[in-house]
Amino acid sequence: MAKQDPYSALGAMRSRFMSWQMRVIIYSMIGYSIFYFVRKNFSIAMPGLTAEYGISNKSFGWIIFAGSLVYGFSRFINGYLVDRVKGRVVMAVGLLLCAAANFAFGFGADLSSWITGTPDGPRMVEFLILIMGITIIINQYFQGMGYPPCARILPHWIHPGELATKMSIWNCSHSIGAALAVVVCGYIMGTLGTNLSDNEAVRQVLADNLSASGVSEADLPTQVLAYASHIGAWKWCFWIPACIAVAGALILFLGVRDEPREVGLPDLPDTGLGSYQGAKSAAARKKFEAVMVWRNRWVWTFCIANLFVYVVRMGILDWGPKFLSESRGLSIESAGWTVAAFEVAGIVGTIFAGWATDRFFKGKGHRMCVFCMLGAALFMTAFMCLPESTGLTVTALVLVGAGFCIYGPQALIGIELGNQATKEASARANGLAGILGYIGSGLSGLLVGYVADWYGWGMVFKTIIVVAFIGMLVLLTMWKAPRDGYERAASIDYKN
Numbered sequence: 343m344a345k346q347d348p349y350s351a352l353g354a355m356r357s358r359f360m361s362w363q364m365r366v367i368i369y370s371m372i373g374y375s376i377f378y379f380v381r382k383n384f385s386i387a388m389p390g391l392t393a394e395y396g397i398s399n400k401s402f403g404w405i406i407f408a409g410s411l412v413y414g415f416s417r418f419i420n421g422y423l424v425d426r427v428k429g430r431v432v433m434a435v436g437l438l439l440c441a442a443a444n445f446a447f448g449f450g451a452d453l454s455s456w457i458t459g460t461p462d463g464p465r466m467v468e469f470l471i472l473i474m475g476i477t478i479i480i481n482q483y484f485q486g487m488g489y490p491p492c493a494r495i496l497p498h499w500i501h502p503g504e505l506a507t508k509m510s511i512w513n514c515s516h517s518i519g520a521a522l523a524v525v526v527c528g529y530i531m532g533t534l535g536t537n538l539s540d541n542e543a544v545r546q547v548l549a550d551n552l553s554a555s556g557v558s559e560a561d562l563p564t565q566v567l568a569y570a571s572h573i574g575a576w577k578w579c580f581w582i583p584a585c586i587a588v589a590g591a592l593i594l595f596l597g598v599r600d601e602p603r604e605v606g607l608p609d610l611p612d613t614g615l616g617s618y619q620g621a622k623s624a625a626a627r628k629k630f631e632a633v634m635v636w637r638n639r640w641v642w643t644f645c646i647a648n649l650f651v652y653v654v655r656m657g658i659l660d661w662g663p664k665f666l667s668e669s670r671g672l673s674i675e676s677a678g679w680t681v682a683a684f685e686v687a688g689i690v691g692t693i694f695a696g697w698a699t700d701r702f703f704k705g706k707g708h709r710m711c712v713f714c715m716l717g718a719a720l721f722m723t724a725f726m727c728l729p730e731s732t733g734l735t736v737t738a739l740v741l742v743g744a745g746f747c748i749y750g751p752q753a754l755i756g757i758e759l760g761n762q763a764t765k766e767a768s769a770r771a772n773g774l775a776g777i778l779g780y781i782g783s784g785l786s787g788l789l790v791g792y793v794a795d796w797y798g799w800g801m802v803f804k805t806i807i808v809v810a811f812i813g814m815l816v817l818l819t820m821w822k823a824p825r826d827g828y829e830r831a832a833s834i835d836y837k838n
Contacts (some may be wrong), residue, residue, distance in 0.1 A: 346520065348501035348503045348504060349501065352607075352608060355607055355608060358607065359607050359608075359630060360638050361496070362499070362599070362605055362607065363499045363500065364538040364600065365498070365597065366495065366496070366499050366597075366598055366599060367499070367500075367508065367511070367512050367635050367738055368498070368597075368600050368775075369593060369594065369597030370433075370492050370495065370512065370515075370594070370597075370598050371386065371512050371514070371515040371518075372515075372517040372589065372590065372594075373437065373483070373488075373521030373582065373590050373591075373593055373594035373598070373599075374433075374488055374492060374508070374512075374516070374517060374519065375435060375487070375515040375518045375522070376437060376438060376518075376586055376587055376589075376593075377436075377440065377485060377488040377519065377587075377589030377590075377724070378515075378516065378518075378519025378522075378523050379435075379519055379522065379523045379583040379586050379587060380440040380441060380443075380444045380481065380484075380485075380572075380580075380583045380584060380586075380587045381519075381523070381525050382480070382519070382520045382523040382524060382527075383444070383527045383579045383583050384478065384579075385524070385533075385557060386523070386524055386527035386528055386530075386531060386579055387527065387576040387579040387580070387592055388743060389531075389677075390403055390531055390569065390572075390576035390579075390804060391447075391474075391550060391576055392552070393548050393551055393552055393565070393569040394542050394547075394548070394551070394569070394574075394576070395421075395451075395462075395467045395470060396467065396525035396550070396551035396554060397467065397470075397471060398549075398554075399790070399791040399792075399794050399795050400553070400791045400792060400795055401471050401791075402628045402787070402791060403490055403787045403789075403790065403791020404475070404476060404776060404787070404788070404791070405471075405478050405787075406656075406783070406784065406786075406787030406788075406791075407477045407665035407785070407788045408475060408478075408479055408784070408788075409475075409478045409479050409481070409482035409738060409781060409784075410482070410656070410780040410782075410783035410784030410787060411781060412479050412482045412483050412486075413482040413485050413776070413780045413783070413785045414485020414486075414776045414777040414779060414780030414783070414784075415485045415776075415777055416456075416482065416484075416485065416487065416741075416776075416784055417486040417489055417490055417601070417646040417772065417776030417777070418773035418774060418776055418777050418778070419486070419773070420432060420436075420487050420491075420767040420769075420771025420773065421490045421493070421494075421770045421772060421774075422489070422491050422769075422770065423465075423505035423525045423531075423771070424489075424491045424769050425494070425496050425769065425770075425808030426504050428600055428621045429491030429492070429494055429495045429598070429600045430491065430495075430594055430597075430598040430599065430600060431488075432487050432490070433488060433491040433492070433594050433598070433730070434485060434591040434592070434594040434595040435487065435591070436484050436485070436486075436487025436488055436510075436547055436589050436591050437483040437484075437487075437488070437591040437594065438587070438588065438591045439586075439587070440481055440484045440485060440488075440584075440587055441587035441588050442639075443477055443480050443481035443484060443586040444481065444581070444583060444584035444587070444768075445579045445580070445581060445584045445816075446477050447474065447477040447478070447579075447582035448578070448581045448583045448584075448594050449613040450457070450470055450474055450477060450579040451470055451574075451577070453469075453473055454466050454467075454469040454470040454473055455603060459729055462547075465546070474706055479524055480648065482550070482626050483656065484799060486724060486776070488757070489772065489776065490572040490772060490776075491543060491600075491769070492512070493598070493756060493768045493769045493771075493772040493773075494602075494759060494765070494768055494769035495598065495599075495600050495760075496508075496509055496760070497764075497768045498600065498601045498602065498609075498610065498762040498765050499602065499610070500610075501610055502825070502826045502828065503700070503705060503758055504704065505705070505760060505761060506695075506696045506699035506700050506705055506707050506754065506757050506758075507696045507699070508695075508696070508756045509696065509756075509760070510692050510693055510696020510697070510753050510754070510757065511692075511693055511696065511754070513696075513749075513752075513757070514688075514689040514692050514693065514757070515687040516688070516692075516749070516752070516753075517686065517689040517690065517692065517693070517749060518533075518706055519612075520660075520685045520688055521685035522682075523583065523684040524679075524681050524682050525580065525679065525682045526581070527660075528579045528677070528682075530575055530579050530582060531575045531579065532568075533571060533575075534575045534578045535570070535571070535572030535573050535574045535575030535576075535578070536572075536573045536574055537571045537572070537573075538570050538571075538573045539567055539570040539571045541570070544570055544573065545566050545567075548565075548566045548569050548570055549566050550724070552565050552569075553737070556764065558577050563582075569792040576609050580711060587779045590659045594596030597669065602638075613785050627782055630831070631766065631767055631770060633823065633830070633831075633834050634764060634767045634773050634830065634831055634834075635763055635770050635774065636744075636769075638762060638763065638771075638784055638827065638830075639774075639820075640708075640762045640820055640823045640824075640827075641762055641771050641774070643708075643760055643819060643820045643823075644708070644755050644758055644762070644775060644820075645759075645774050645775045645777075645778045645779075645818075646778060647711070647751070647755060647813055647816045648755050648775045648778050648779040648782065649778040649779060649781055649782035649813075650715075650782060650809050650810070650812050650816065651748070651751045651752055651755065651779065651782070651813055652752075652779040652780065652782035652783045652786065653714070653782040653783070653785055653786040653789070653806070654718055654722070654748055654786075654806050654809055654810045654813070655748050655752055655758075655783075655811075656782070656787070656796070657786040657787045657789070657790050657802070657805075657806050657809075658684065658722075658741070658744065658745075658748075658806070659679075662691040662772040666681070666737070666813070671773060676734060680734065680737065680738045680740075681741075682740060683738045683741065683742050683745075684738075684741045684742060684744065685743075686742075686745075687745035687749075688745040688746065688752075689742070689743075689749075690746060690748060690812035691714075691746035691749045691750050692743060692749045692752075692753045692794040693747075694746075694758070695707075695710050695711075695714060695749070695750030695753060695754055695804060696738045696752075696753065698710055698753070705761070705826070706823070706824075706825050707754035707755075707757055707758040707761075707823060708758060708817055708820045708821070708823055709753075709816045710750060710754060711750065711751040711754050711755065711819050712814055712817045712821070714747045714748065714750035714751045714754075714832070715744070715748075715751055715810055715811075715813045715814035715817060716747075716811075716814050717746070717747035718747040718748040718751075718810045719807050719810035719811050719814065721740060721741075721743040721744035721746075721747060722744050722803055722806055722807045722810060723804060724740050724805050725737075725740045725741060725744060726754040726803040726804065726807065728740060728819060735759070738822045739794070745747065749808075751813070751817070755775060756772055756775065759771040759772050759775055760772070760824060761826035761827065762823075762826060762827045763827060764827050764828055764831050766831075767802040775811075789802075789805055793805060
């Protein structure tokens, strides 16, 4: 039996609608992937900052924690903003402001030296950590202007019966942007900067900092030489992506439209909101939000699960380059390529999870998420059990398996919130999920930073495995949830 076309009700408008749908998906993918260029560059710059200035994992952990909390609340705040301001405008302005923050970050060491009057020493490093923290927090707030517009725009263009498949493809923008960021910035760290490898004093400082950070005696000479050959390269990890972000803002503003009606097209079929459609008063909006977001059991379950998903995902993504270079002796370029492979696997895993959701679970993404979290836990267990002598290929393959699994829930939770809260409240529900998700991201920063310093990297992965199993159990509680919330929305009585 042929699958019914959910867009057939559009009639003669169908072809033009589908053309615009594809345009919105592609342009917003490009724009959102560039947000990651001015976000994930920090994880590649961290080893260089440790080598040159001796900044500890705990300091990075607190910066990641604070930035993640701000990002989560920013997504929530901007979830409301995009109801009142065009999403493409919010997104483009956010990317421009991220570019400005990254330009500023690159000058952090110069500013610290100017304030303290010395190019090195504990006081200068303390000011550098402070400036880094402030700049990252500001950048993370502007990062929160990226996803909420997409969470509102895409459900206006994609039918609920296809949302998991098509938005999972869109969601690859996360992985594309992060993968390109770590590869480009890994290349920057290995090619740019000033060669001071002949300077004995510089080599000694690097050796002291890297030893304190846990680099083994066997790997220390190679690591010292690598960093001494590219002093200050980390700055270009912020300046070059900032230039790319400026171009991305222009692409977003010119290429995206918020709703079909902006280009003379009708609304999506089968996405009516009952009497709310014609009664968008302040009181109706408030009641709609209360029922579809704040009192919606399925929205809250997804939000709680999102916390655990982000602990796992960000624990690997934020700290992967540092772990692989310090614990497994890989060069920062090789570590960058390995984490990029994790992201590429995430692209394939995201698309597969979306396709499998619509193909096998009839759009019920929460069921697919259960299996994804189980797979992530199993692959991370395998990764933890690998001996330190394991080669790059096997190490990368196991991480690839984890990436394949963990990106399914990361994508599907946002997609399913768009279905459960409907296209009208999708941005607000995703904003709420963002708070929980980035509390998880922040906790992963603290957990990994402290656990790595106190107990070693082995205990880090035990913690991540336990968190993955807990997330799976949370998602299992909503096995019988419906596909979407449009029936619930249509039944709301605005008179009482």
